[in-house]
């Protein structure tokens with residue numbers, strides 16, 4: 001293919017690529033080609049979701065035509081990460097030295113090198129007694145305290161990221177005491193400790209500090225209902241908490257705590273809260289009215305079957321199948337062994353009921369399963 005002087009051409013490469021999300025591929029010129037032949041590459045960006053053929057726009061800035069042959073190295077591809085983190089719309093941009101000044105203006109200002117350092121934010125509080133006030137001037141503490149060190153000031157974004165939790169020593173002691181009975185808690189501690197001693201990376205979202213495990217910055221509470229109830233009370237029952245629903249209670253609790261099966265546990269707790277039940281109106285549709293059975297018109301037309309199970313053994317039987325006629329209230333009591341199957345039930349029904357009264361038009365079955373799960377619908381297999 002011939003790219004005319006001062007012209008351009010779209011060249012197919014017969015290559016298709018798939019690149020990871022959050023990246024894009026940039027088609028860049030080759031320096032040799034650019035220098036020797038004045039060949040540039042334009043508009044070459046391939047998005048992660050494009051899987052078609054990679055095509056390259058070649059620009060010939062030179063004064064003579066350029067011949068492209070199959071197998072020629074014409075461009076290079078660079079995979080780059082896309083950083084869209086923290087982008088937001090603002091009314092004003094921060095003020096810089098250069099501002100809106102155009103080309104050539106950068107040299108007018110002395111060159112500056114900005115060193116960026118990751119500083120652990122320090123939280124400072126002003127104490128009523130002046131002993132702890134390392135960071136504040138105490139000269140006029142009542143009216144006008146000011147920071148002694150400018151550099152400890154942190155942005156609100158950093159404050160929100162900083163770990164503010166401090167657990168009471170009594171709570172930590174309690175956690176330590178009850179943790180001895182929780183095998184899961186101890187196993188988790190052992191795993192984390194082991195990872196630390198081997199210098200390995202901890203499990204995602206887990207931390208281990210001074211004998212306590214933390215999940216997503218929440219203290220891992222052992223399986224102890226007294227302790228859990230205490231924490232749940234604070235986040236649901238107290239005047240400050242105000243009997244929030246399940247989701248909000250879970251959100252508040254997980255700010256500081258974590259335990260195994262927390263969601264389920266809190267849901268149960270909120271559902272069974274006495275005050276909530278008294279004061280909160282139900283949000284579901286009304287339960288319907290009870291539907292009474294129709295009065296049958298003849299004897300043994302409509303029957304009900306029920307089972308009395310887990311009885312002490314008598315003549316090899318541990319269960320009683322009770323078949324009652326809805327019209328006369330006459331009943332048959334039929335003994336069944338523990339491991340009776342649906343087939344056995346059907347057989348005794350045939351022998352004890354059907355033989356005497358014929359097949360009923362209606363049959364109500366108390367849907368109960370014994371430990372073997374044998375009684376589903378015994379007639380299903382008839």
Ligand SMILES: [Zn+2]
Pocket residue numbers: 236237243244270273274275276
């Ligand atoms: Zn409540």
